[in-house]
Amino acid sequence: MISSHLPVLQVVLPLIAAPLCLLLRRSSLLWILSFAASLAAMIIAWLLLQQAGSSGVISYTIGGWAAPWGIEYRIDTLNAYVLLIVTSISTVVLLAAKKSIEQEIPQQHWPMFYSSYLLCLTGLLGITATGDAFNVFVFLEISSLSSYALISLGRDRRALTASYQYLVMGTIGATFILIGIGLLYMLTGTLNMHDLAQRLPAVAQSKTLLSAFAFLFVGISLKLALFPLHLWLPNAYTYSPSIVSAFLAGTATKVAVYVLLRFIFTVFGADYAFSVLPLTEILMLLAVAAIMFASISAIYQSNIKRLFAYSSVAQLGYIILGIGFLSVSGLTATLLHLFNHALMKAALFMALACVLYRQGDVMFSNVKGLGKTMPWTFMAIVLGGLSLVGVPLTVGFISKWYLVVAAIEQGHFVLVAIILFGSLLALVYVWRLVEQGYFHNSEEDHPRQEAPLSLLIPTWMLVLANIYLGIDTSLTIGAAEQAAQMLLGQAGGGSP
Amino acid sequence: MINIILLGFLAVVAIAVAMMRDLFAIVMLFGIYSLLTAGIFVSLDAVDVAFTEAAVGAGISTILILSTLALTSREEKQPTHSFLLPLLVVLVTGATLVYGTLDMPAFSDPEAPVHQHVAPHYLNQAEQETGVPNIVTAVLASYRSYDTMGEVTVIFTAGIAVLLLLSAFRHHEDEASNLNDLSHHPVLRYIARLMIPFILLFALYVQFHGDYGPGGGFQAGVIFAAGFILYGLVVGIDKTRQMFSESKLHWLMASGLLLYIGVGIVSLLLGGEFLNYNVFAADPLKGQHWGIFLVELGVGITVTATMISVFLAFSEVRRSE
Amino acid sequence: MSTFIDLYNYWIFIFLMMVGFYIVISQGNLVKKIIGLNIFQTAVFLLYISMGKVKGGTAPIIMAGDVSYSNPLPHVLILTAIVVGVATTALAMALIIRIRKAYGTIEEQDIHEQDASL
Amino acid sequence: MWDILVSYCSDALLITGSFLSLTFAIGLLRFPDFYTRMHAAGVSDTLCAGLIVLGLVLQAGISLVTLKLLFILLFLWFTSPTASFALARAAHRAGYRVSEQEEVASSNS
Known part of the structure; x- marks a missing residue:
C-alpha cells in the first residue's frame, strides 16, 4: 500500500521534518531527525528508480483529482535519477553536517538552520517530482527562499550581499519562468506538462510560443548559472557555510538542468526546440564560453572555495554542451556528468569544510603544507581534483569520455579540442593546489592535526564513490542511457 | 473605461x-x-x-x-554607472514579449484557449464535486491544494529566514523601543482598542466565509495579524512580545503547516491519495467540506503566526548603528 | 487598429513589467531594487489575471441563473504568486537590514567599494 | 417613479462626492503648508467618503450589501479623523510650523 504513495512521500517526508525541527529543543535530536528524513527520502528515491525502470512512468494524482484538473506527480527514469542524486548528496552532506555546523553556526540558530536545509531539500525534490508546470514555480521558490537564508548564514559579511544578489537574480529568473508558464497556459489552457506536450504541436507556429520558450530558457538559465548569467554563483558558493556550499553545489544547479531538460524535451519537444531556434548553436556557444571563461577565472582565484565555484560554472558548461548534440550519447554524457559533477563538487566542498574546520579559512595560504598536516583531507581534495580534470579511473573520465564520443560522432573536432583544453585548464588549477599542499611547508609549524572523523568519513565516502563509480559504471550509465533514450524517444516519436 | x-x-x-x-x-x-x-x-x-x-x-x-x-x-544616492546596458536588456526583453503578444487571443475573448480546456470543468463541476460555490476557493483548497500547501511552506520558509537573519539583533528588555510612540497618544489608543475586536471578528468572518465569498485562510491570516500588529503599535512591542513569546510563535507557525500536511497524511492512511478529502466521510461532499475547512485553518494559523513574528522581528531590531 | 484594441491591455502590462525590470537592474539602492522587483511581479500578475477575463463575465462565485464567469484558474495561481512575492520581499528586507548593519550603507556602489578595499 | 427618484438622488450624491474629492485634491496641491493641505485631505476622507457610500447605498437598496457599506462608512468615520490627528501630531512633533502669510506671498511672487 505504501509503495503506491512513494512519489508524494518522497517530497512530503522531508517537508514534515522541517516544521518539526522548529519544535525540537534538543540539538542532538535535530540532527537525527534531519538525517533520518533525508535518508528515508534517499531510500524512496532508490525504490522509485527501480519502479520507474521496471514499469515505466509512474503517475500519482494528488488529491485524487485526475491529471489536467488536479496536480500530478509523474516519475520516469529521468526524475527518479535526479531525485536519487539530490537525496544521496543531501544525506551524505548531512552526515558531516553536525560537526561543521557546531563550529560555524551559533547554537540558537540550529533549529532554524536544519529546518531551512530540509525545506531546501523539499523544494528541490518537489521541482523534480512534479508533472505540473506551475507547481514547479511554487517549489522552485521554496528551495530558493531557503537557500537565500542558508547562504546568508556565512560568517563573512559578504555572505549577506551574496545572498541578496542571488535573491534578486533568482527572483528575476523565477518571474521569467512565471511569464513563460503563463504564456504556455494562455495558448493551451492547461498547466499539466504531459497535457501541454500534447497540445503544443497544434500551436507550434504561434509567436507567443516562441516568446514563452525564450522566457523559460532565460529564466531557467539564470537559476542554472549558465554563462553569462552565472554572476550570483561564485559569491554564493564562496561565502555560505561549508555544509551549505557542499549541498548547493551538489544539488541546486543540477535540478535546474533537469528543469531545462524537462521543458526542452518533454514539454516543447526537441523537434520544436531545436528547429525554431538555432538551439544547438546557442547551447554550444554558451557552453564553450562557460568552459573557457570560467576555467581561466578559476586559475586566478586565491580563495579555494571561489576557485571551485568558478570550476562549477565551467563544469555546467560541459553539462550543457551534451544537450546541444541532441544525440543519445550527448544526453547520456549530460546526465552522467550531472551525477558525477555532483559527486565531485560535494566531495571537494566537504574536504574544504574539513580544511575550514581546522584552519578557519580556505585561502591558498591555508593549504600550504597541508599534505603533511592534514594528509587525509588533502588527499581527498587531490582525488576530487583529479576527477574534475577527468583522469581515468575517476567518474570525471567517464562523463568526459561520453562527451568526446558524442562530439566525434557528429564530427565536431573543434569541440573535442576545447573539451581537452578545458581539462588542461582544470589540471592547471588543481596542480596549483597540489603544489601548495605537498611542496610548500606551512609558515607556522602546525602539528599534524587531521579533521574530525565525523567530517572525514563522509568526505571519503564521496571520494570513494568518485573512484568506485569510475570503475564500475554499470549503475550510472544504465540509468543515464535509459533516461537519454526516453528523452529522445519522446522527441522523435511523439507520445511515449 | x-x-x-x-x-x-x-x-x-x-x-x-x-x-x-x-x-x-x-x-x-x-x-x-x-x-x-x-x-x-x-x-x-x-x-x-x-x-x-x-x-x-x-x-x-x-x-x-x-x-x-x-x-x-x-x-537614495544618484547612481553613477551607465544606464545603457540595463536599457538595452529591458528593450530586448520587452520586444520579445510584445512579439509574443502578436499571436495572443484578443483581451477578454471568450473563445480563447484558456477558457476552453481546464477551466470549464471547474466552472461546471466544482460545485457538485466540492460543494463550494466560490470556485476560486474550490480550486485553491481542493483541486490544486498541493500548490497551496507549497504556498504555506513558502510563507513558513520566509518566516524562518527572517528569524534566522534578525533574531541575533533583538534588543533587550531594558532598552526602550522607539516604535511604540503611539502608546502615548490617548486618542489613538482609544480608537485602536475600539477597532481591534472588530478587526479580529472580520478576520474570522473572512476565514470561515471563504467558501461563499472572496476570502480564505491567507487573507484572514493577514487581517488577523494586522489586528495584533495594531495592538503592538498602540500598546507597545514589549507587551505584544509577552503575549506571543518566541517559542509560542514557533509552535503556531509549525502547527499550521503540520495541520495542512496532517490532513494529507490522514487521507493517505484512510486509503485515498495525498490530500484526497473524499475519504474523510461516507459522503464525499462532507469529506471535501472538512478537508477544505481544516486546510484553510492551517493556512490561517501559519500566516497569522508568521506575519506576527516577522513584524516583531523587524520592530525589535536594535536601532543603534 | 483592431490589433491595438485587442492587445493594448497586454502592452501596458509589458510596459509596467519593463519599468519594474529596469528599476531592478539599473538602480544601485537595495530597497529600490526590491520595489522594482515588486512592480515587475505585480505587472506579471496583471497579465495572468487579464487572460482569465471573459467579456460580460463575472467573478467565479457560482450563483443561480445563467451567468458567464471569468476563468478562476489564473486567480488561484496568482493568489499563490502574490504570497510568494511578499515572502520574497520580507526576506529581502531582513537581508537589507543586516547589510546595513554590516556595511553602514544600502547603496550597491558603496558596498562594492568597501569590499574592494579589503 | 420611486426607482427613478432614488437613482437620481444616488447619482447626485455620487457626483457631489466625486466633485468634492476633486476640489480637495486640487487643494492638496495648491495649499501653502502641511497643515492646510492636511485639512483638505482630512475633510475629503470623511465627507466625500460619506457622500459616495450613501450614493452607493441608495443604488444597492435594502440588502446585505447596504449593511456592509454602512459598516465601511462607520469604519471610515472612526479611522480617518484618527489618522489625520496622528499625522498632524507627528508633523507638529517633527517641527513643521504653520507658514506665515508673507512668506507665501513672497515665494509666489
Missing part, C-alpha cells in the same frame, strides 16, 4: 517610482500602485486576488519596506 484610466494611473506611478530619489515617497507610491492594481483586479473579476493584493501589497509589503527604511536611510 475604468480599466484604461486605472492603467494610465499605474503607468504614471511606475514611472514616478523609477524617477524619484526619496525612498519614503517611493514606498508610498508603491502602496498606491498596489491599491490601483487591486482595483484593476476587481474590474477583471478577480475579487479574491484583489483582496489579497490590497492586504499584501498595500498593507504588509509597504509596512515591511517602511520599517526597513526606518532602520536604514530614506534618501
